[in-house]
Amino acid sequence: MEKIIEQILPYFPPEIKEDIIWIFKKYPNCEEIRVRVNKPLSFFAQGREGATNFLVDKGIIEKIFYLLTNYSYYSVEEELQKGYITIPGGHRVGICGKAVVEKEKVKTLVDINSLNIRIARQKKGIGDKVLPYIIKDNIFLSTIILSPPNCGKTTLLRDLVRILSSSDKFSFKVGVVDERSEIAGCFRGIPQLDIGKRVDVIDSCPKKEGMIMLIRSMSPHILATDELGKKEDIDALEYAITAGVNVLTTVHGKDLFDLKNKGNFREILSLNLFKRLIILSNKGGMGTIEDIIDLETGRSIWEGKYYVV
Template sequence: MEKIIDQILPYFPFEIKDVIISIFKNYPNCEEIRVRVNKPLSLFVQGREVATNFIVDKEIIEKIFYLLTNYSYYSVEQELQNGYLTIPGGHRVGICGKAVVEKEKVKTLVDINSLNIRIARQQRGIGDKVLPYLIRENSFLSTIILSPPNCGKTTLLRDLVRILSSSDRFSFKVGVVDERSEIAGCFRGIPQLDIGKRVDVIDSCPKKEGMIMLIRSMSPHILATDELGKKEDIEALEYAVTAGVNVLTTVHGKDLFDLKNKPYFCEILNLNLFKRLIILSNKGGMGTVEDIIDLETGRSIWEGKYHVV
């Protein structure tokens, strides 16, 4: 916890530092810190909002933003097009303000009015119990991790990448397309989170382009990426099938029926690339493994309940 505080505290001005220290002291499992102009500073713990008595004014927002950008707005202008910045430790800061639009695309954000600091936490070992269901004859079976938001999809994916790319038993090379800098948490190109030994990361790159680039240049055994589901992703998956590369990914949804009814997913499933579906929920606590389904037979192969977070 002290390490997280040391990583985050430098981005808050002195007027608010004591409040941030108090938050981590009283809520060590804090997931998000919300900073909104003229609103109480608030935090989220296990999906529940906790408001403080500290009212954030415009000056505080501006000071935090200046610290985040190291007083160089133009140095982060390209990142602002995505609506967030990544800071040391892999923590991600979501940013809202007035969008400057050119040619129907967001060029940057100005007049910042809201910040969301998402705390990056590593959960090592949570993939150990599900991994045996994803291996056949020492080969990884392409897998989708499915759940509603905030159920531990990316946390589980990250640990599976770490295990698969570090295991001496398998010797898998893993390529990660980290479109939103959430899997590896790269800061200036360097992963801030432990994702294993034999892993190559393309950061802040659209999935389709990143997947094809990795297949062509790094010869991975496995591709890992977050939140699959756009029409253009199908082309990259077809390329992966042709190249004999397996895929580990996440998708928003609640069950197999929901997955099949998502746009383009019937087409994706018909590629016969994916063999396993892990379904997570919050029913028994964040990161409950509800089921693991063999997509070749449609049958459940999971035994019991398990929390990954």
């Protein structure tokens, strides 16, 4: 907790720092801090939202934004097009304001009115429980991690990348396409989170281009990426698997039926390109493993019950 405070506190002006420290002392597992103009400073922790008595004004948001950008708006203009800035520690600051649009694309954001500081937390060892289900004869089986939002998909994916790329038993080379800087939490190109020994990361790159680049240049055994869904993502995915590279990815959804009804995935599932489906929920807490399915047979192979990663 102290390390996280040290990483994020420099980005808050003096008048709000005591409230930030209070939040983390009271809720060490705080996941988000929300700074909204003319609203109380709020936070999300332990599955619940809370707030302090500090009322945020436009001046506070401007001060935080200046600290985030080191008083150089243009230095983060490219990141603003994506709506967030990554800071040391891999923490990501989501940004809302007025979009400046040119040729139907967001050029930048101005008149900032809301910030969401998402705390990057690493849970090591949570992938150990599922590892036997996605490895067969020392070969990784292409796997989808499926869940609704905020159920631990990326956290589990990150730890599986770390385990698969660090184990001397497997010696897998893993290529990570981290389009939104959430898996490795790169800051200025350097991963802030431990994702293992044999890992190559392409940060802030569209998934399709990133997957093709990694296959052609880094010869990975496994490609890992987050939140597939676009048609071009699926095309690149098919290219990867038919090229002999297995894939670990996450997808938004509730269950296998829901996945089958996603148009872009129907063909992928029909071609049996993926072998395993891990389904997460928050029924027993964030990261509850509800089921692991063998996609070749459609049958459950999960022997646990509501295991919370």
